[in-house]
Amino acid sequence: MTITQAQSAPLVAVVGATGVQGGSVIKALVESDKPYRIRGFTRDATKPAAEALKKRGVEVVAVNLVVENKEEVYKAFVGADYAFLVTNYWEHMSLEREVSEGKLLIDAVKATGVKGIIWSGLVSIKKISGGKYTSDAFEGKAQVTEYGRAAGVPFVDVQAGAYATNFLKSSFPFVVKEADGTYALPSVAPGTTVMSIIDMEHAYGLYVRWVLEMPVFPDGLNVYTTSWDLSQEDQARQISEGTGKKVVFKQITPEVAAQRLVSLGFPPAAAAGILDTFHFMDEFGYYGGNPSTNADGLARPTRTFAEWAKSADWSKVLV
Known part of the structure; x- marks a missing residue:
């Protein structure tokens, strides 16, 4: 209205x-x-x-x-x-x-x-x-x-x-292109780490x-x-299925991750905070053990991650 x-x-x-x-x-x-x-x-x-x-x-x-x-x-x-x-x-x-x-x-x-x-x-x-x-x-x-x-x-x-649109940013890519032409979702936390997105x-x-x-x-x-509580492995799999591009999860060391963030322009303190956030999610959960709020009472249903991934504009990262 x-x-x-x-x-x-x-x-x-x-x-x-x-x-x-x-x-x-x-x-x-x-x-x-x-x-x-x-x-x-x-x-x-x-x-x-x-x-x-x-x-x-x-x-x-x-x-x-x-x-x-x-x-x-x-x-x-x-x-x-x-x-x-x-x-x-x-x-x-x-x-x-x-x-x-x-x-x-x-x-x-x-x-x-x-x-x-x-x-x-x-x-x-x-x-x-x-x-x-x-x-x-x-x-x-x-x-x-x-x-x-x-x-x-x-x-x-x-x-x-965590914003779903973070996956689509070229300035802070969650998805990166590998030397062989495939794509990786790199993280310091294990692939089983669940994110609230x-x-x-x-x-x-x-x-x-x-x-x-x-x-x-x-x-x-x-x-x-x-909208979705998904492990990082599931995120990579569903992005791959939704886009037709080969995207896999890849665990990287904190040192490599920190270097990557600083190279993207993040101050060292902010970079360290991002890495700590992922370690925290793995150990305590995104909301520190608090369960995500039940979405049943919302005015309309939300899309699935697979639906979002299929409809999103990946042109800046999957190139």
């Missing part, structure tokens, strides 16, 4: 409206038969993705959600009933910046008196593993989650599985919508999203 402008409908403020997670949330709310007003935040309201949102009835607000812009950030949330919040660690790869910006968002939302916050967090790898593993990409979100839970505003953490564009927003459409906003709930 078309997004409504009726004041009786709840106003949902969505951070990252033109990005992957925020875009998925808006897509799911647009599909709902319930009325919503949506305010989407982006740094550039003139880009094509923002213009497309405006045509769908979304109120697009241009704002830079950084600490230095605190006053404008606070103004941006005024009038919102609910807020979807997300930060992008990989944009800057700074733990301190992610935590400070995440706390700023929570403070701004709290100040405007919202009925509920939905935050895109992650588990604390460091805490669950007793300090054995750590990853700034996870730790920053876990710290913001703790801050949000203590803020006194109804708070739900909808955690994101999310079809982000089509599925993540459904979980957020599910939370918003519960009879009572479920304060304190943790949602562990997934």
Whole structure:
């Protein structure tokens, strides 16, 4: 349905409206038969993705959600009933910046008196593993989650599985071409390691919508999203079957993996965090032993990994 402008409908403020997670949330709310007003935040309201949102009835607000812009950030949330919040660690790869910006968002939302916050967090790898593993990409979100839970505003953490689209990136290839023309899915963790993978564009927003459409906003709930819980060996096999290309799992040493990540431009600390994440998944599970949330209550079924692999654009990696 078309997004409504009726004041009786709840106003949902969505951070990252033109990005992957925020875009998925808006897509799911647009599909709902319930009325919503949506305010989407982006740094550039003139880009094509923002213009497309405006045509769908979304109120697009241009704002830079950084600490230095605190006053404008606070103004941006005024009038919102609910807020979807997300930060992008990989944009800057700074733990301190992610935590400070995440706390700023929570403070701004709290100040405007919202009925509920939905935050895109992650588990604390460091805490669950007793300090054995750590990853700034996870730790920053876990710290913001703790801050949000203590803020006194109804708070739900909808955690994101590993993006399926990561398999399609040439800048950080999950699938690499071998010398003999075949393809490998390299990892420091064994092939039996299970990952919770999310079809982000089509599925993540459904979980957020599910939370918003519960009879009572479920304060304190943790949602562990997934489209597929698959071993790395099964990932390789299904990619191979879906694309017709020979793709096999290949376990590599931490040294080789670290060199590869640094060569792709990742700072050593970020590279180490990625490797620790895979070791953590093997030993504790992607969500640290928490089971993926049952998707039966979602508004529509999600695709299988095989269906996704068959329909995806592999032109940047399977060349």
